[in-house]
Amino acid sequence: MSVLVDDDTRVVVQGITGGEGKFHTDQMIEYGTNIVAGAVPGRGGEHVSGVPVYDTLESAVTKHDATAVVVFVPPAFAADAMFEALDTSVDLVVTITEGVPQQDMSRVYRRLQETDTRLIGPNCPGIITPGQSKLGILPGNIFTEGNVGLVSRSGTLTYQVVDNLTQRDIGQSTAIGIGGDPIIGTDFIDALELFDADPDTDAIVMCGEIGGEDEEEAAAYIDNNVTTPVVGFIAGRTAPPGKRMGHAGAIVSGSGTGTAASKIEALESADVPVGDTPATVADYVESRL
């Protein structure tokens, strides 16, 4: 019925006393997410949104048998928070923080490879299994339970696509915002593999954007491995080379790699239809269910 998160996911919020941390903790709890504790150095012993706060993440995770951590700490401290989260060996870490320095992330990624933890993000809206649990900042109200898996590098674009699906009464199994940074913990291939193995996901929407070669690699992976129908969308067809389009990762290189054209071509040659607009994406999905 879902991938990665569900009713059993037990979540600790890192940075729960910050403005964003607190706001979204309330939102997550309201959505039904099982938030068991928070962690903020020097704030141990307090309570925020009804959950206990610990000085160290390790105490929070250990004392509450947590299985996941959501990271809401400012960019300068986000790498440290992720190293701390990896050190607790939880199953899942979701980093919302935008603006993590690239070299910090490169070191986190190196460490990640030595662990069994899955990292989503950074610079992502999080993950939601409608009706069960959301970890992150996704607006819960726009999602509905269903059988379409959604994976996207962009937050608001995800909402737009979900909105177009909802207008056609198509719900989602799980939606994963993998984040708009150049180095991320979970990429398209990881998400596609999870959705393809999920018996309750009957179609997958994959929203890519310019920059890097993840979409091209995902297209090859789909061609060789994925049996669930996939529909694509690529943002940034009009982006000029050498400019960072908002996301740190959304940049077409000077040599012309990472273009929307290359990604669309790769997907189409893997028999993945690519919508010109979010509405077209929803049309394609509808026709494949």
Place this chain on the structure above:
Amino acid sequence: MSVLVDDDTRVVVQGITGGEGKFHTDQMIEYGTNIVAGAVPGRGGEHVSGVPVYDTLESAVTKHDATAVVVFVPPAFAADAMFEALDTSVDLVVTITEGVPQQDMSRVYRRLQETDTRLIGPNCPGIITPGQSKLGILPGNIFTEGNVGLVSRSGTLTYQVVDNLTQRDIGQSTAIGIGGDPIIGTDFIDALELFDADPDTDAIVMCGEIGGEDEEEAAAYIDNNVTTPVVGFIAGRTAPPGKRMGHAGAIVSGSGTGTAASKIEALESADVPVGDTPATVADYVESRL
């Protein structure tokens, strides 16, 4: 008939053009070691002691299907040389260099854990399988073929013990100088495990010294795992606390750990007789064969 090195070991010498490197390459070749190449940046294309020199270790190892590397480079560059050697994925690296900074070695050791390569040293005399191959600076003439495995933190002490054995016509299967530094690639337990598994090693001599807890851990390992008879020797009974006795690793801590007394006690309680002098060690060995 031996552990780790034999007639089939194909060796590249790193630092072959240096004074020590060249001298010992000649000695090794004379002993019968299969030296296939050398590596020194900027000296590619030359020949030393009849073997070709390459600019990079990778070329030397790849072009000659080498299985082992001996490191003779000065201490300031030794860590880099070891990283380079580990990168080639040879089976065995032997580092003779004395004076590798401890923190450099700590990083090498971290990297070593991620590889399948065995490192011996640094600050060691090397390894010899009498009559077949020697990698390092051990004086070949004092060793004879036989059935006693020898592992030691010290070079000249090894020679002394070998001399005492030879006087009793006892030869060696393989002798391993694991080195006198605080952080070394192969420790007593590793060597004991190898010798215990070697059908042609009928007794093991283990020469320890003050500093660290390797001997204590080895004693526990012997007690639980080793079936081959082991005889011990511990140097440094008269060493005062807090002083480095020549070897960087030979230091009794201020709190009294790492003493000869503690090591001797540990070995004896694992039924390992510990000789008061090298001659006594030879007596014990003789009685156990």
Place this chain on the structure above:
Amino acid sequence: MKLHEHQAKGVFADTGIPTPSSQLASSVEEAVDAADAIGYPVAIKAQVHVGGRGKAGGIKLAENEDEARSAASDILGMDLKGLHVEDVLVEEAVDFTDEIYVGVTMDRGAGKPVVMVSARGGVDIEEVAAEDPDAIVREHVDPAFGLHPYQARRVAFEAGLGAVATDVARVLSTLYELWEDNDATEVEINPLMVTADEDVVAADAVMNVDDDALFRHPEIAEMESEAADDDLEQKANEYDFDYVRLDGNVGIIGNGAGLVMTTLDIVDYYGGAPANFLDIGGGAKAERVTNALDMVFSDENVESVVFNIFGGITRGDEVAAGINEALEQLDEIPKPVTVRLAGTNAEEGQEILNTDLVSVEETLEAAVQHAVENAQEADR
């Protein structure tokens, strides 16, 4: 953030990488004085961020004062691929026998740095990569350990540099440290010139620094305003917007990078031309809305504006209030504004919006189509 050549050279020289003597000049007289001081021949180089400056006439050699004067006059004030040249770097011309390429960048797919060396420097390295990929030798760096000296040597020897390989390896090691110490995303020397004496000299210098890490490099952040190529981009820095200027006439404001990019694409899809990318980010309130409108209205090319908000954290009613507030302050609405609000509190927002000042559309497609029509009308 892209440093100018002269800024990057300053950083490189501080780490001991050999660079030619040079001086920045912003007038012809300054340039001539600099050339006299350095000694002829000199190269006079436009300080703007465009590739292929040489081919485009942005780099000239001068053998004497007359040539220096004429070169500086030609280059200062010229328009180079749309950018105005305000400064030139006057630099000792180096006699060279070979030109090498060395660079460090992040391999995002691998999540780790990669160092690169090529014996075919002095030309556009992207072209070399396309024509003869094997001419560029690459090596990944483990970010936990940094670039090992042996790796630097290995790429240099594999690139076939022979006698200068160990010197180039040293430069590469320094370049890597500089990349790491400054949170760079890219550093590059092209060409690294080899002189007749087999010395190496960095004849050009490229350095891009991670915008997200500028907070820990105040000395580089200070160079930022100087490095901005465009007044509007400079303004965007001040407002802290993700902004990219394009050459169309439909101004675009939205929230979230992917949605804004998509809005640009749909403007194009309906036959319009986007004037910019502008992301107001999550949770934007009135002031950011006002600033965003200021940005697009300041762009003289803009004939029509589309506002596309899909509220998650961002609330439609707050954005609507911000739009009203911003526009009500103006005597006249400079260009027609079309607004589309969806998501959190979108209906409340639509009710609030002052429809005397803006047009409101329900869907992304309709809003974009309307904005494109407005722009086309203005063009007629």
Place this chain on the structure above:
Amino acid sequence: MKLHEHQAKGVFADTGIPTPSSQLASSVEEAVDAADAIGYPVAIKAQVHVGGRGKAGGIKLAENEDEARSAASDILGMDLKGLHVEDVLVEEAVDFTDEIYVGVTMDRGAGKPVVMVSARGGVDIEEVAAEDPDAIVREHVDPAFGLHPYQARRVAFEAGLGAVATDVARVLSTLYELWEDNDATEVEINPLMVTADEDVVAADAVMNVDDDALFRHPEIAEMESEAADDDLEQKANEYDFDYVRLDGNVGIIGNGAGLVMTTLDIVDYYGGAPANFLDIGGGAKAERVTNALDMVFSDENVESVVFNIFGGITRGDEVAAGINEALEQLDEIPKPVTVRLAGTNAEEGQEILNTDLVSVEETLEAAVQHAVENAQEADR
């Protein structure tokens, strides 16, 4: 290499770790002037490398000038566990509410650094470790990544430091960087005092630097001669010998650390008392042999010398020639010398040795027994 407290404090203070005001003084007047300048109360602390200086009378508090004068007179020139006190550190006495221990060392078994924090500072930490091991919280550091800030916080919180935990964590992070940047083998602040205002101050400072890494820390290497406790150890540094002074009367020279240690042990086994550890290293030639003999003859306690060489790279004939050369230069052999040569070219060496000047023995045991007898005879 062990730095003196005042040297280590200088290094610590440079990294921003708070330390009390202090001044080094080598005379009573200097000490009193320093105390006046700093303001009372002050602590007057002997600068020698011994543990438990306080208990042994090497640290005294002074509330006023008279007390400062008397404390400085007592301490300067005193003999502290065999070491002569030549300098004192005069230091602002800090009012504290708590004493914390923080330290970084290498866990040789694990091959990686370990950081330690204890709420039970101000006493010998080895005693705490023995009595109540849980009172010291340890955390291993991955040398590939260094100490993460969260790890520093974790040990501080787990040590039960409460309100000052984050400040202590910051000090620990700085201490770790300092450990890494200076190739230290050990750094320690004991006590790190907590004042009534909850500030933390390093009231003591221990720093040992890896001898093998001094080549890349010339500024620390320069402190070395100043830090040597003993003239003979100083001389050994100059000769580049591994040397340790002991309090017996049998001087020992050998090649290879393990063999020299064994020689010491066998001297003890036969009822003698070793005067020193001296390793001449591998491949030693005449000059090193001469220097080694100079070392042991310079030790006034030495009554007898034993030379134990097992030649591998080291050649017995070269050592023998060196011994002859060194002794033939002397008018008189100060103390009897017993030589044992084995291994490479041992027989040739034995033939060369001038038996008018030295006794020669075949085995280690015989050589040691002979040297011990010589020493015992001299004692009678």
